[in-house]
Amino acid sequence: MIEKGWISMLVFLLTSGLILGFFMWRNRDLLLTKARMRGLGAAPRERPASHGLGKQLLSKLPDMGTPLLPTTEEQRTQLRQRLIEAGIYDTKALALILGVKMLLMAAPLILSIVLSATGILSPIRAMMAGALGLGLGMIAPGMWLDYRKNARQSSLRRALPDALDMLVLCLEGGVSLNAAMQRVTAELHSAHPLLGEEMDLVQREMMLGVSAGEGLQKLAARCDLDDLRHLASVVLQSERYGASVVKALRIHADTLRQQRQQRAEEMAQKASVKILFPTLLCIFPAVFIVIIGPAAFQLAAIFSRMK
DSSP states (O other): OHHHHHHHHHHHHHHHHHHHHHHHHHTHHHHHHHHHHHHTTSOOOOOOOOOSHHHHHHHHHHHHTGGGSOSSHHHHHHHHHHHHHTTOOOTTHHHHHHHHHHHHHHHHHHHHHHHHHTTSSOHHHHHHHHHHHHHHHHHHHHHHHHHHHHHHHHHHHHHHHHHHHHHHHHHHTTOOHHHHHHHHHHHHHHHOHHHHHHHHHHHHHHHTTOOHHHHHHHHHHHHTOHHHHHHHHHHHHHHHHOOOHHHHHHHHHHHHHHHHHHHHHHHHHHHHHHTHHHIIIIIHHHHHHHHHHHHHHHHHHHHHHHO
8 A cells, every 4th residue: 555655646746847847948038038038137246156956967877878878980970960950069968968868867767766665666667667767868869869859950941931032132132142142141140049149150151251051051951951951952053054043043032932831721721630639539538528527427326226
């Protein structure tokens, strides 16, 4: 009985923590905005140096991920490319993400051993829970990277047609391609910050002597996005053969806008199918209880009198 109580308490705490974390993640922009509003007008304060457990653990994470570091340079390059495609450019990110992976793998095993030693769980259940936590910790960082990459690509796809429209307007006004890209990059920071940051990198590469087409080609490689690859090929061909880039960019912008509209229509068509399962699992049972519940009580009363 005590064991079941501990299991129920752990399940309740885990579920409550997941729900609380989800709502905090959903409202993170509002929380950051409120924090910035509270900080307006206040004198800046120096933060004392933190030497707590969290700071020490964060400093030890790269060392913890050393056993998981690939031995071959090809595998390391693939992992770095995966981090770059997710928008993580820090040189220490590879060791840090491997350290987080090691921590997520080791923590369930240690917790299962503690629960088994204290008698809260039986050894078999503790071993099964530890194996399940080990598997989740092994795949969780990769799933997070894939989610971050997909969200990043979706944001870039939505922003690219608007950027091309602005670029075409600047080119039709007689501005050179490099100056047009510089102007578009400055305007993108307010409407599409992610694409604006990436275009800043392209601008820095162009200042170092890289052409606009090569800079866009490197941007496509960093983001792993076919739309940017097609744009880079259009600009490279115009630079190579001296053709007018305005007409090609206008056609490419129209194509991307049509694709964005088609994706929006596809998501709208999928919504009716996706809402079917929550309706069946959450709404219909409550409706059945409300409708059939009184009749069930009456039938039970009738059958009890018949006995």
